[in-house]
Amino acid sequence: MFLQKTIRNRVQVQGIGLHSGKPCTLSFVPAPAGTGVSFVRADLPGRPSLKVAAGNVAATGYATTLGGPAFSVATVEHCLSALSALRIDNLVIELDGPEIPITDGSARDFLAGLQKVGLVEQDQPRKYFLITQPVHFAEGDKQASIFPYQGLRVTVTVDFPHPTIGKQKMDLDINEQSFGRELANARTFGFLKDVEALQSRGLALGGSLENAIVLDDKGVVNPGGLRWPDEFVRHKTLDALGDLVTLGYPLMGHLVLYKAGHDLMNKFVRQLLQSEDCYRLVELGADLSEEARLRNAGWA
Numbered sequence: 001m002f003l004q005k006t007i008r009n010r011v012q013v014q015g016i017g018l019h020s021g022k023p024c025t026l027s028f029v030p031a032p033a034g035t036g037v038s039f040v041r042a043d044l045p046g047r048p049s050l051k052v053a054a055g056n057v058a059a060t061g062y063a064t065t066l067g068g069p070a071f072s073v074a075t076v077e078h079c080l081s082a083l084s085a086l087r088i089d090n091l092v093i094e095l096d097g098p099e100i101p102i103t104d105g106s107a108r109d110f111l112a113g114l115q116k117v118g119l120v121e122q123d124q125p126r127k128y129f130l131i132t133q134p135v136h137f138a139e140g141d142k143q144a145s146i147f148p149y150q151g152l153r154v155t156v157t158v159d160f161p162h163p164t165i166g167k168q169k170m171d172l173d174i175n176e177q178s179f180g181r182e183l184a185n186a187r188t189f190g191f192l193k194d195v196e197a198l199q200s201r202g203l204a205l206g207g208s209l210e211n212a213i214v215l216d217d218k219g220v221v222n223p224g225g226l227r228w229p230d231e232f233v234r235h236k237t238l239d240a241l242g243d244l245v246t247l248g249y250p251l252m253g254h255l256v257l258y259k260a261g262h263d264l265m266n267k268f269v270r271q272l273l274q275s276e277d278c279y280r281l282v283e284l285g286a287d288l289s290e291e292a293r294l295r296n297a298g299w300a
């Protein structure tokens with residue numbers, strides 16, 4: 001049977017804060033079985049913590065912000081996306097200030113840090129969020145659906161009225177290898193006119209061509225160009241995996257998104273949690289042959 005996992009040792013990721021532009025450090029810290037994933041502000045009195053859960057999502061403009069009584073933390077989705085891919089059940093993400101390092105705008109450094117220390121099995125069985133019936137959610141032309149599937153698969157379509165982006169589609173079975181190869185290095189992106197408006201309000205002061213793809217009306221401003229022609233949909237897929245951690249359990253299902261952002265994802269995850277006739281929380285790998293089959297499919 002599959003056991004819950006955390007990381008073997010504590011590991012740090014350093015960078016600057018997107019909004020403050022100041023140096024900040026994040027530490028991934030092993031956590032006991034059954035405790036889930038939470039953020040801790042190590043610099044505040046009493047070290048307050050905030051559980052990663054759909055009900056704790058406080059804002060979804062530009063990025064996913066988790067909020068609680070003691071603090072809030074923005075742009076959680078990039079560091080969380082690696083947790084979906086690695087199936088990490090229990091983890092404390094410690095911060096030394098209000099912001100998560102933006103790093104290069106992708107999940108690359110977070111994945112590398114977690115892989116460097118490696119994972120360890122714990123003494124409690126893992127419960128999977130197994131989809132048994134399709135669930136759909138739509139708002140305007142934005143859509144999210146989920147279907148039963150033996151594994152975790154994500155199909156994402158974006159459609160931006162911009163000559164460099166247009167319509168792009170990504171369809172991927174998610175595991176550590178596919179995430180590292182196809183998604184982890186895909187950077188966040190923004191439009192020059194929005195960046196200028198944010199910076200005039202004292203926001204995104206750490207934002208630069210070092211940590212985002214920036215687009216003007218004609219194309220990509222970054223001198224180095226893109227890492228893939230479809231880096232945009234790859235990043236949106238990474239974002240969706242980060243938002244999936246708010247479900248509280250590793251998902252076994254096929255998620256299909258059309259023009260979905262953080263707001264739609266949060267509404268969808270909340271609806272999914274309430275659709276009790278459409279999912280079951282199950283322990284998998286009850287016998288050795290099932291365990292071998294699922295391990296081969298990337299479910300260990």
Ligand SMILES: [Zn+2]
Nearest residue numbers: 077078188239
């Ligand atoms: Zn993002």
